[in-house]
Amino acid sequence: MLLGTWNLENLYRPGGPFGPKDKAAYEAKLAALADVVTALEPDVLGVQEVGEPEALSDLLEAVGGIWHAALSAHPDGRGIRVGVISRTPLEVLADTRAYPAPLRPVQADDSGAASDGAGRGFLAVETVTAAGPLRVAVAHLKSKLLSYPGDRFFPRDEGERARYGAYALYRRAAEATALRALADDLLAGDGRRRDVAVLGDLNDEVQAATTQILLGPPGSEIGTRGFGTPDRGDAARLWDVAPLIPVERRYSRIDSGRRELIDHVMTSHRLVHRLTSAGTGVPDQEPRQELRLPSVGPDPAARRNEPGSDHAPVWVRVG
Numbered sequence: 001m002l003l004g005t006w007n008l009e010n011l012y013r014p015g016g017p018f019g020p021k022d023k024a025a026y027e028a029k030l031a032a033l034a035d036v037v038t039a040l041e042p043d044v045l046g047v048q049e050v051g052e053p054e055a056l057s058d059l060l061e062a063v064g065g066i067w068h069a070a071l072s073a074h075p076d077g078r079g080i081r082v083g084v085i086s087r088t089p090l091e092v093l094a095d096t097r098a099y100p101a102p103l104r105p106v107q108a109d110d111s112g113a114a115s116d117g118a119g120r121g122f123l124a125v126e127t128v129t130a131a132g133p134l135r136v137a138v139a140h141l142k143s144k145l146l147s148y149p150g151d152r153f154f155p156r157d158e159g160e161r162a163r164y165g166a167y168a169l170y171r172r173a174a175e176a177t178a179l180r181a182l183a184d185d186l187l188a189g190d191g192r193r194r195d196v197a198v199l200g201d202l203n204d205e206v207q208a209a210t211t212q213i214l215l216g217p218p219g220s221e222i223g224t225r226g227f228g229t230p231d232r233g234d235a236a237r238l239w240d241v242a243p244l245i246p247v248e249r250r251y252s253r254i255d256s257g258r259r260e261l262i263d264h265v266m267t268s269h270r271l272v273h274r275l276t277s278a279g280t281g282v283p284d285q286e287p288r289q290e291l292r293l294p295s296v297g298p299d300p301a302a303r304r305n306e307p308g309s310d311h312a313p314v315w316v317r318v319g
Helices: 023-040 053-063 158-187 209-213
Strands: 002-011 044-050 068-071 081-086 091-098 117-129 132-140 196-201 253-255 258-260 263-267 275-280 314-318
Touching: 002 023, 002 053, 002 132, 002 196, 002 263, 023 053, 044 053, 044 117, 044 132, 044 196, 053 068, 053 081, 068 117, 081 117, 081 132, 091 158, 117 158, 132 158, 158 196, 158 209, 263 275, 263 314
Parallel strands: 002 044, 132 196
Antiparallel strands: 002 314, 044 081, 068 081, 091 117, 117 132, 196 263, 253 258, 275 314
16 A cells, blocks of 8 residues: 655646636646656545645546545635545545644734634545555644735745744644644554554654654654564554655755755554555655755745646555
8 A cells, every 4th residue: 555645736726816827737737746646656645735626626537547535624715725535435534623622822923813723624534445444634734934914925024034933833833733633533542553644744844843743652763773662652652754765865845945854644553563665756766866846935826837746745655
């Protein structure tokens, strides 16, 4: 089984304020995305930045074959949302943007307005694959790409940049906490016997504090001496598969020329010990070959008419 996650980058039909300007640009984007999905051959794939359900249907039609899809009913202000596509039927277990009690709303801007939930909903599904039942949560946490009042992408001064960076961090930390609460529900205290995965664009790297929130009890990380030693944390722990990705390919986006791994696959104890490989891009590429990714800047609208995505898929194989 191949399990993965991919940010599709603003998948909208043409003509709206966020999607491609014309049909030709839209068809080029669909063709580029479909080529990657076809080469990836996923059994279950978490997706982010789906702008319209119809656009995802167009993509799956371009890929061909029988697919099952589920999408969150909680998009952000631009209309983008998370979802799952699968070769096997999907049952939606949860679709929520709520922070867990007693976590309070967090400051979101200079006005003092507060964010009382995730900007984009978290979607949890269950499917039965050839390897057995699998529970998956998909998320897209608050971006590090900052926006400012008046639809600006550049700050008036460094003080404004610092404040809005802090507001984004507050929100991303709260969202990571909410996603961890959803993972706890899916694990149900039984990660040694349940296949559970948390997938998505977490908008931060492996060692970031917000990413670490999701892992649960510390210890037993892949590549450490404790990995093969059972302990009491195994039932609740999640393992980030990043150490299994060849170091030359351990990135999923390029930001201002810097490679970063901000898209993640995290798995339960039962699942992590059956992983046979992990990677970014598509599996048949030479591990030392560089990913064909653009370098993105602070303005997400700059790539409106570009084909493909500014992210690479992150995937694992399960034996």
